[in-house]
Amino acid sequence: MGIEPNGRRVSVKDVAAAAGVSLGTVSNVLNRPEKVLPATREHVLAVIGDLGFVRNDAARQLRAGTNHAVGMIVLDVRNPFFTDVAQGVEDRLSEHGRPLILGNSGQDARRESTYLDLFEEQRVSGLLITPVGQVLPRLRRLRERGTAVVVVDRRTGTREFSSIAVDDKLGGRIAAQHLVDCGRRRIAFVGGPKGLNQVKHRLRGAQDVVDASPGTRLTFVETPMMDAVAGRQAAEQLLALGKRARPDAIFAANDLIALGVLQALTLAGVRVPDDVAIIGYDDIDFAASAAIPLSSVRQPREQLGNVAADTLLEVIADPAAKVRDVVLEPELVVRRSTAG
Amino acid sequence: MGIEPNGRRVSVKDVAAAAGVSLGTVSNVLNRPEKVLPATREHVLAVIGDLGFVRNDAARQLRAGTNHAVGMIVLDVRNPFFTDVAQGVEDRLSEHGRPLILGNSGQDARRESTYLDLFEEQRVSGLLITPVGQVLPRLRRLRERGTAVVVVDRRTGTREFSSIAVDDKLGGRIAAQHLVDCGRRRIAFVGGPKGLNQVKHRLRGAQDVVDASPGTRLTFVETPMMDAVAGRQAAEQLLALGKRARPDAIFAANDLIALGVLQALTLAGVRVPDDVAIIGYDDIDFAASAAIPLSSVRQPREQLGNVAADTLLEVIADPAAKVRDVVLEPELVVRRSTAG
DNA sequence: TTTCGTCGTTGAAAGGTTTCAACTACGGTT
DNA sequence: AACCGTAGTTGAAACCTTTCAACGACGAAA
Structure with a gap:
C-alpha cells in the first residue's frame, strides 16, 4: 500500500490513471471538492484510499512558494515557562490547521543560528522567536523574503517587529x-x-x-x-x-x-x-x-503564547499590518x- | 537582499547567471565542493553571499524524495520527563545535522493522528513515537514507504519495530x-x-x-x-x-x-x-x-533519548537492520x- | 437550427533543486 | 601528429503538486 508495483511512491498521476480521470481532477478533489461532480469525487476518493496516496508536502510547498508551518525558537525547552508559552502558541495555531515546528536554542547563539537557517530554507510562513544573539539583520532578511516575524518575551527596541512581552x-x-x-x-x-x-x-x-x-x-x-x-x-x-x-x-x-x-x-x-x-x-x-x-x-504564559500566535497570524495574513508592541503585566x- | 529586482526569490539559476557559470556548477559548489576548481568555487560563493541566496528546502526534498528531518511525537511536552528525553534525542541528531520536528500528542489519539499525517506528508526520514492510540497499521504503512520508525518508552509487543524502553x-x-x-x-x-x-x-x-x-x-x-x-x-x-x-x-x-x-x-x-x-x-x-x-x-532519560536517536539513525542508514529491543533498567x- | 452559457474536466506549465551522461580543454603518451 | 585520460563544466531530465486557460458536452434561449 502506498507503493506502486514498480516501487515508486504513489503520486496524483497514479491516482488519476487508476481512476481514469485527469490529474487536474484529482487535485480538484483534494483542494476544491465542490468543483467536482459528486460521483467523480467519491470514485477518486475511493481510489486514493485503495492506493494509499498521501500528498507530498515538498511538492506542494515548492509550488506554493511557502511552507504552511510556523517556526518557533524557544530559549530553553527544559524550562516549563517556555513549554507553557509554546503550548499556548500551538493551541492557537492548531485551530488554524498550521503545524508548529519547535526549535530549542538552549540560550546558545550558534544553535539559534542553525534553526534560523533551517527555517529560512524551509520557507516557513511565520517565525516566533525569543532572541539570544544578534539576530536583527537575519530577522530583517527573513521579513524581506515574506516571512512574518514576531518577537516573544522580549522587545526589540527598534519598532520594526511586533513583539509580545511581559514588563x-x-x-x-x-x-x-x-x-x-x-x-x-x-x-x-x-x-x-x-x-x-x-x-x-x-x-x-x-x-x-x-x-x-x-x-x-x-x-x-x-x-x-x-x-x-x-x-x-x-x-x-x-x-x-x-x-x-x-x-x-x-x-x-x-x-x-x-x-x-x-x-x-x-x-x-x-x-x-x-x-x-x-x-x-x-x-x-x-x-x-x-x-x-x-x-x-x-x-501570564498561556496568554503570552496565545497573543503571540494571534499576532503572527495577523502579520501572515497582512504583512503590512501595523507593528504591535504588546506588553503584559506580571503579578x-x-x-x-x-x-x- | 535575497530578492531579485523582478521580485522573485533568488534561485540557483539566478546565481548561475550572475556568476557566469552553469547551474550544475552552482549545485556542485553547494554539494560537492571538491569537484569544483577553487577559483570558481570562491567566485560562486561570493555571488551567493551577494545575492543572499538560500537553498529552497522544498525543492531539495522533492528531488531527494525524502526530508532530512526526523519527527518525534511525545506524550506530553509539559512533563519534564519527555522534554529531557527529547533533549537527549535532539543532542544526538544535531551531531548528524538532522533537525528534529517535535509534535506533542498530549495523550490525545486525535492529535497523535494529526501529527502522523503531517510527518507522512512531510516524508520525514525517521519517526520516534511514544504511541497513544492504535497506530500499528500507520506505523507499518510508514515503514513500507521507507520511513524509519522507532518506538520510545514503550514496547510494541510484536517484534516489528525497534524499541527503547525502560523496564x-x-x-x-x-x-x-x-x-x-x-x-x-x-x-x-x-x-x-x-x-x-x-x-x-x-x-x-x-x-x-x-x-x-x-x-x-x-x-x-x-x-x-x-x-x-x-x-x-x-x-x-x-x-x-x-x-x-x-x-x-x-x-x-x-x-x-x-x-x-x-x-x-x-x-x-x-x-x-x-x-x-x-x-x-x-x-x-x-x-x-x-x-x-x-x-x-x-x-535514565537522556540515555533513553540518546539510544533512541542512535537506533533510529541506524535504521535510516540501513532499513533492513535487525530489530533491536533495548530495555533499560530503572533505579x-x-x-x-x-x-x- | 444555431447560438450562448454553464459546468465539469483536461493537460501543459511552473516552481527550484539535484543528478548524470555528455562535452570541452588540455597535458601527457605513443 | 594523432590519441588518450582526466578534471572541470554543462544542461536536460526528473521529482510532484497546483493552477489556469482552454475544451467538450449539454441544456436553454433565440
Missing part, C-alpha cells in the same frame, strides 16, 4: 519592593548572563526600588545560565561569603534558579525565609510544590519563601 | 518492594488511563510484589491523565475514604501525579511520610525540590517522602 522592569520592581516591604535590606539578584534583556530589565527594576529605599543595597551575582544548576552554583558563592556578609534576601531571575538556590541553601542549613528570603520569577507550576513553596512573579505571588 | 514492570516491583520494606501494608496505585502500557506494567509489577507479601494489599485509583491536576483529584478521592480506610502508602505512576497527590494531602493536613508514604516515578528534577522531597523510580531513589 520585566515592572516585574523586577514588584519583586524587589516585596522584599523591601518584608524588611529585607541586603538583596542579591541572581541571574545571567547579563547580556540577556530579561536579566537586564529585571535587574534594572530591582535597582530602581533599592535606589529609592534608603538603607538597602543590591548586589548582582551573575550566572552563566538560567537553570537550577546555575542556581546551586550561585548559592555556593553566597554561602562562601560567610554568615555576616551574606544577603538577607535573594531575587532570582527565574524559578529554576530560585529552586536551585533554595535547594543548596537548605542543604547547607540556612533557614528560608528566616535567614534568607527567596523570590523567583515566572511562577512555574513547580514553584508551588517546592520544599519551601516559592514566592514568585507570575507571568506578585506570595508564598512561604518570603513570608515574614 | 516498567521492574520499576513497579522496585517501588512496591520499597514501600513494603518500609512496613507499609495498604498500598494505592494512582495513575491512568489504564489502557496505557506504562500504567499497566508498573501496576503489574507492584501487584507481583503485593501478591508475594502476605498481609499487604493493593488498590488501583484510576486517573484520566498523568499530570498534577489528576493527582490532586485522586488525592481528594482518597481523602474522602476517611482516616481508617485510607492507604498508608501511595505509588504514583509518575512524578507529576505524585506531586499533585503530595500537595493535596499536605494541604488537608495528612502527614507525609508519617501517615502516608508516597513514591513517584521518573525522578524528574523537580521531585528533589518538592515540599517533601519525593522518593521516585529514576529512569530506586529514596528521599523523605518514604523515609521511615
